[in-house]
Amino acid sequence: DVARCVSGHHCAHPAVPPQEAYTRVLMGNIDLSRLVFPSNTAGGTVESFARRALWDVGLNYGHGTGHGIGNFLSVHEWPVGFQSNNVPLAAGMFTSIEPGYYRDGEFGVRIEDIALVVEAQTKEKPFLTFEVVSLVPYDRNLIDLSLMSPEQIQYLNSYYKRIREHVGPELQRQQLEEAYKWLQESTKP
Numbered sequence: 001d002v003a004r005c006v007s008g009h010h011c012a013h014p015a016v017p018p019q020e021a022y023t024r025v026l027m028g029n030i031d032l033s034r035l036v037f038p039s040n041t042a043g044g045t046v047e048s049f050a051r052r053a054l055w056d057v058g059l060n061y062g063h064g065t066g067h068g069i070g071n072f073l074s075v076h077e078w079p080v081g082f083q084s085n086n087v088p089l090a091a092g093m094f095t096s097i098e099p100g101y102y103r104d105g106e107f108g109v110r111i112e113d114i115a116l117v118v119e120a121q122t123k124e125k126p127f128l129t130f131e132v133v134s135l136v137p138y139d140r141n142l143i144d145l146s147l148m149s150p151e152q153i154q155y156l157n158s159y160y161k162r163i164r165e166h167v168g169p170e171l172q173r174q175q176l177e178e179a180y181k182w183l184q185e186s187t188k189p
Helices: 018-033 043-050 150-173 177-186
Strands: 094-097 100-103 107-110 113-119 127-132
Touching: 018 043, 018 094, 018 100, 018 107, 018 113, 018 127, 018 150, 094 127, 150 177
Parallel strands: none
Antiparallel strands: 094 113, 100 107, 113 127
């Protein structure tokens, strides 16, 4: 049930269940991660792609969508990121992609991946995209596939395939059979 509002009065929207909130945060994470954009595009220009699935139902988050990743200055390394005053994104930069949602006193969701800015395979050059390098499965119990587009599900399946191909053999090499079984279960299409 959607609350009907009288013009000029604030009205409360029905609370979004935690599973839907998690899924919408994941959808935003995927939408930004798979985005193809022109080179010399500032992060602040594309940041709204991470918020759209939340905005669709009147939700938002009050923190930045991501920041540069470094090893000399700090984990939050300037000048890469998604705020309006960051430098344009360029191939070779690392950034976090971390949309979220928080309901005071109840729960919070933040899904953070680390991504490398890479050249996109497009007909016209130069365009860029992100390659997620963190390779960690998402919580399957919190994903509502009925909310997701076929493109988002396809991205999720290809991401899970990459995790299996890169992490699975290393777990087997280290004879971590229980972890390997968990990985296989957590990355099923």
